[in-house]
Amino acid sequence: MDSAALLAELPRLRRYARALVGDRMAADDLVQDTLERAWSRLDRWRPGSDLRTWLFAIMHNLRIDQMRRPTVECIPIDEDAHLLPVRASQSDRIELDNLAAALARLPEEQRAVLLLISLEEMSYAEVAATLGIPLGTVMSRLSRGREHLRQILAGDTASPRLRVVR
């Protein structure tokens, strides 16, 4: 690993961090922490392995540390409550403002998998290696995440606790 290789990965690290975290400053802070940790763990870098996967994995671990730190109280979301039967939207053009807001409402673990695949275009195996989870978990989080995002965008989940009443 050298500075030039690291510099080449920076734009993608920033793009992913921005999509994952939302806030620009917080995202760049996460990237900076990732770079610092990468240098400090240079001894664990195996030459010839995929630098990008390694960096994304470092960022993922930092993000987990961040999330574990007590901050504002989070309201647990009942994931299944989102899965209401909805009529498919006829328009496949997604408004970008809506997308950013909808993305922020996804559980972090679904958002991470969805972004690594849809935005970063990693293979399922690369995502599994990056996040340190089994391939099956990658696939289930991906399909839940995409479906979840679709329903949020369809606007049928104004209240996360909404249930169908017969």
Add this chain to the structure above:
Amino acid sequence: MNAPVTDSELNAFLDGELTPARRAEVELWLAGHPEALVRLEHFLAQREALHRLFDPVLDEPLPEALREAAQAPVRSAGWWRRQPWAQIAAGLLVACVGAAGGWFARDRQVATAPIAAVSVPLPRQAAVAHAVFSPDVKRPVEIRAEQEDQLVTWLSRRLGSPVRPPHLGTLGFELIGGRLLPGNSGPVAQFMYHDGAGQRLTLYVSTENSGKRDTAFRFAQEGPVNVFYWIDGAFGYALSAGIPKDELAKVATEVHAQLERR
């Protein structure tokens, strides 16, 4: 048509993760399941919209802090933190290296401080020098005690004043040798001693104290290193070791006494 198409397979179809055979089967299946096709199209639209929303980040100019963080640090931080003297030296290095070129990208204020303003107090200089060189097993000194005459001549010439290591054998400390070091504005000398247990002690001699008044013994603690220091005319002395304060005081008294006799 074999197994039914699962949700995961629908996604895998989209992401190109299916075998060609299964891919063909899913294509056929989709023809008979328009609601699945609509969802698939929506997922494609998600992907396309994510790129529209976030790809502009790729073209943003990189923030300077990130450019700097991508450069290799002088030493890797992991190596740095493992050193026992890192704690003491940290402040010193932030001041010096930060001023020299901004090692820590976030310390912008530090980075703009002119280097001339950085003057490190004697006990701290001595403690850092002690912490850096005393753990060195192979090359703790530049000239060993066996060539004491050479050591004295060389250091005296470089410092511009006669310097000679005191003999501390009565206290159980034997001279290992000495070295020349950079001080705040010129050369300083360091003599190193050890006792039978391998405990090391260093005497730091600086000649940079013109204009300052003499002082009595002063004590400072820099992390794990205890330091006794005093100023005598142009000379500043600092005795550093990782030994208890009262033990170190005895050595300091002896060093001071020997220097007085000269």
